[in-house]
Amino acid sequence: MRRSFRPAIAAGFLVASLAASAQPVADVIDIPYTRFTLPNGLTVVVNEDHKAPVVAVSVWYHVGSADEPTGKTGFAHLFEHLMFSGSEHRKGTYFEPFERVGATDMNGTTWFDRTNYFQTVPTTALDMALWMESDRMGHLLGAIGQEELDTQRGVVQNEKRQGENRPYGRVYENILLNAFPANHPYQHSTIGSMEDLEAASLDDVKQWFRDYYGATNTTLVLAGDITPDVAREKALKFFGDIPAGPPVPRQQAWAAPRTTSTRGTQQDHVAQTRIYRTWNMPTLSDADAPLLELAGSVLGGGKTSRLYQRLVYQDKLVDDVSAGAQAFNLAGLFMLTADVKNGVEPAKVEAVIAEEWAKFLAEGPTADELERAKTGITSGFVRGLEKVGGFGGKATILAEGQVYRGDPAAYKTDLARIEAATLASVKAAANRWLAKGDYTLTVVPAKPDADLAAEDKAVKGLPAAEGKPAPVAPAKAEYRTVASDLDRTQGLPKVTAFPDLSFPKVQRGKLKNGIEVVLAERHTIPVTQIQLQFDAGYAADQGRKLGTASFTAAMLDEGTQTLDSIEVAKRKERLGARIGGGAGLDSSSIGLNALNGQLKPSLELFADVVRNPAFREADVDRIRAQWLAGIAQEKTQPNSLAMRSLPPLLYGAGHAYGIPFTGSGTEEAIRSLTPADLAAFHRDFYRPDNARIIVAGDTSLEAIIPELDRVFGDWQAPSGAIPKKNIATVKAQAKPRVFLIDRKDSPQSLIMAGLLAPSTRAPEYLEVQTANGAFGGTFTSRLNMNLREDKRWAYGASSMIQDAIGQRPLMMYASVQTDKTAESAAEVLKEVRQIAGDKPLTQAEIDKIKEQRVRALPGAYEATSAVLTALVGNQLYGRPDDYVATLKQKLEGLDDAKVQATAKALYRADALTWVIVGDLSKIEQPVRDLKLGEVKVIDADGKVLR
Known part of the structure; x- marks a missing residue:
């Protein structure tokens, strides 16, 4: 089970298709829902969506690491793990029956203010899923023994080790210690300390369950192939007899803004210095939160942002830089990160950041920057509405609004605030929160004799501060359980029937120049997805410089013959289009995810990127620097280090697959890559006689073929033959x-x-x-x-x-x-x-x-x-x-x-x-x-x- 971050804004909305609408965006975009409360206090939210025979079941408990007292850090997350260890009426791992019924998007996560559990199941398995969720919610204590606690304690401790073993994996704990005062609920990390996890007793975790896992502290969201009436009946049947639980006093918002700047340094096993700078900001329900998200987009939201333009393109001081807002239930963090080029003084990078920061605070964004930021933040919302569950589907959006803000439709408030944002309001919000009181953490490559554990223990963090608001007890209310005729001793409800898959019929067509088009219609959201597939991939690096295939794919949207890199990026942002290339073992591809309201201009840009990449030397040099930094980072990460090393050993030197499976190649090869190398690879493999166009989404063969013909139909193949790849057969190793x-x-x-x-x-x-x-x-x-x-x-x-x-x-x-x-x-x-x-x-x-x-x-x-x-x-x-x-x-x-x-x-x-x-x-x-x-x-x- 993993922990997760909450996006500051729930993914956005479809700006382009709404441009002609006179209605406010928040009125046009809608996730219909029905909400009711059971007699025992359990809140139920239902979204009816019959496009697929599945139901997302999402259970959110309003408790997280922010509720942990001193000495008991990590309890919320440890208990999340215990909830997967079996319940009184069903022993054994929680996952087994869900695997049997074909559950998807199944997990549990813990964060500052909530613990949630979710799965998407076939409609016919809904009773089984609700039985399982309600049994562990209402009948857990008898199933938790010392063995279960010790098992999950060990798993969580290894999760903590795994996180800290990654480069920069110890950063967040340091930042929290120095961002929030000692008496703030957010000063410690969700994973907790080894000492507190080791000290957790059986009585401790059982009391945690009694305190926080009652019905009144719980929201159940059902999204998908279900009606509100059926949902009410099933919720009452499976959850109605669970006690309300004690009232849970709610902690109150406390941004705890700082007035003075502070600094820290941390050593780590990293390839390059990274600068983190954070400011405290208000909660996700505050009107300033979406304004700060817009500010983050303008300052560091991608290659068109101010910091990226200055530090990467102009001054060439960093390999990457980003900035953005993370708003939570009680407070938030605005964070900047910059990967300093090796050989560059971090102080020089900080000076330029400060200069750009001051300029933004003084002048605010431009009109074009603000409009692109609005589109960039919000254009994913409709895309996200396609899924009912998982980490970011409709069930998550509704649950988050209900648990944190008492309103499943709280996303509409955020959309409206984004739409109403002005140049002046964004500037004002930035000056309120980003003008003082930052914490700067510089992470540097560790010295040979560094003791990282001792260094971490020496970080004391901020002392307690005044101003913490007192928790507020909920209003008094009378709750009652409702007797159920469910006999849990009979075990799980049997699932004897399963819905059939409804997969769209595959259709085929051809363009004027013979390119084959493969289509599957899916009319759920007004989006069309297109991928051009070329027979190339890492295997095509054979006889060339390793990494050429991936590097060429990455360079496609870095400028065309008529548009430079920045203009390509700006046009993508204005269109709400996603265009990007990539490579796998056997194929190279480039994709377009386009809003139907902007399909024509998106296709024009897409075709220009595919057919006419410029491979300008300045752009190649910029990406080369980032690429080399990426390879150096791969060599500090255990997983990628192994993925670089194992394939050459399995396949042998000279084999098309005997290369790092990260696809990034080697430093020697990347340093020697030239624009001519990339142009040659593009000429040899990115050609119409080596391409298929694959389409899925809200279109038809009759509609899409003319549009594709318009931009690709006159594309002619070069005279040379397509290079052949030699993928040899390898004998098994004779000995280990x-x-x-x-x-x-x-x-x-x-x-x-x-x-x-x-x-x-x-x-x-x-x-x-x-x-x-x-x-x-x-x-x-x-x-x-x-x-x-x-x-x-x-x-x-x-x-x-x-x-x-x-x-x-x-x-x-x-x-x-x-x-x-x-x-x-x-x-x-x-x-x-x-x-x-x-x-x-x-x-x-x-x-x-x-x-x-x-x-x-x-x-x-x-x-x-x-x-x-x-x-x-x-x-x-x-x-x-x-x-x-x-x-x-x-x-x-x-x-x-x-x-x-x-x-x-x-x-x-x-x-x-x-x-x-x-x-x-x-x-x-x-x-x-x-x-x-x-x-x-x-x-x-x-x-x-x-």
Whole structure:
């Protein structure tokens, strides 16, 4: 379960299509809802949306880390984990029955002011989901014992280690200590301290449940294929007999603005210095919050922003800079970050920031800046409304408004405030909050003898301050439970039927020049998504400079023959369009996500970017500097370090896939890249005879073909042939190998073990996917249940198989606590040997994965982007147009014996290649003692050191 940040504004609205409307934006954009309160005080919010046979179930408890007393930091988040450990009427992990019914978008998160739990389930599984949520809400205490507490304590402590093991992963805790006074609810981080987590007792966590998990402190949101009447009936049935719980005094807003500037320095295992600067700001319900979000967009919201223009383009002092507002329930933070170029004095960067800051405070934004900021902040709202659940769907928007502001439609207030913002009002808000009292934290690369843990403990933070408002008790009210005829001793409601997937029919057409167009209509929101797919990708780097494919894709929207980089960015912002290129192993692509009201000009800009990239030397040099800084950062991150190192070891030097799977290439190659190299790659691969156009969204073949013909129909191929890629077949390793990479002071080790699997195009593709799902591809898989739930050595353990036209990489990975590195590797090896040996996959395990995959189909393709991704995969891997529509039949028809045989052939312990990243002074000898295979120590570039 993860913690999450709250966007300052709930994602925006569709400006372009509303331009002709005389109505206020907040009146046009609407999420219909019904709200009612059960007799026990539980608030229920219902959004009826029958576009897909799924319902999002979102349960929000109005309690978070801000409610934790001194000495009990991390309790809210620890308890969130305990809620997944089983309840009185159903023991075992919470995820298992949801996997069986095909739940999607399932998780739980904790933040300052709330703890929420959510899942999207097939409509027919709604009773099961409500039974599960209500059982842990009303019947948990008897299921929590010392074993459950110890297990989840260990998991959370490893989550904390995993976060701190990332570069800059200790920053937020430092900032909170210095942004808020000691008596402010936000001064400590949600994850808490190791000491407080270790001290948590069974009585402590049970009291937490009694204090905060009553019905009156809870909001249930149901969004999707349900009516308000049905929702009322089911809510009363499953939740009506749960007690109201004690009244919870509400903490009051306290921005605690500072009047003096303060500073701090932090060492970390990072590749470059980063400057953080924060100001306290008001709550999300304050009228100034959206104005500060607009100010953040103008100052540091992207490449057209003032700071980016000055520091990146003009003075070339930083590789990246951003600024933005984070508004919470009791206060907020306005944060600036700048990645200082190596060799540049941070003081020089700070001086320029101060200069631009003063200019903005004195003059405010320009009219053009403000309009682009409004569009940029708000143009995603309609896009976000397509999903009913998850981290940012309609259920989240409604729940957030209800829990924090007592109004599910609070987003309308934010939209109205954005629309009404003026040059003067944005300037005034900035001067109220951003003119004084900042905290500057400079994070620098750690010295060899640095003691980071001791440094963190030495940070005392701000002392307590006056002015903290007293909590306010809720108004007295009478609540009562309603007896239910539900017999929980009978167990979970049976789910015997499941809705069928409704996948749009795939249609095909051609442009005048022969480019094939593949379309799936999805008329849910007025947006059209288009992707041009080219047969290229990382594999096309073979014989070229590594990173060329990705670098070329990144450069496409950095300027055309007639538009410079900034003008391209400004036009995207004004249109509310999203245009961007990228590369994978086997293909390069560039996509357009366009508002239908601005489709014509968006397509014109898109075609110009695709067909006429300029690759100007100044732009190449700017992106090159950022790219090199990115590679240096990759070499400080355990995950990306392993992803750079393992593929060359699996495939061998010279293989098209034997390259860093980050796609970023090597420093040597990127330094030598020229505009001519990029132009040659574009000429060779970005051509109409190597392209498909894939479309999904609110359009039709009759409507979109003429528009595409208008901008692409006259595009002619060059005379040369398309280069051929050589993706050779690689033999399995004759014996296992181990490669160690030293990362001093790491609180965790990253274990990654790799094998080669058959191509995505192979006939046994579904058998491979099913076997991997049971081994490490789901929460209840063997690998995760072993290292996380049983041993408590990791926050999570997984295995993944990346799609590829050639042999696919199968990668098993886990970040584990340092003192359990060797033991964890031994467990991974044991699991590999067992699945291929004396403990083959059982019929129950295979059935579980088949059922999960089949029943998740309706939820998996709820969003247009998922439909587009499916079409893209079909084209790349040679699948028929009805592949998704017939997937249920294919999965249900899998032969268990063939899945078992595939697993035995796939998981070969004798062919494993291990990459382990950690503090070698602590882990090297224990790993060598395991005798996993020949052990070598390599550096971040894969060079053997010993």
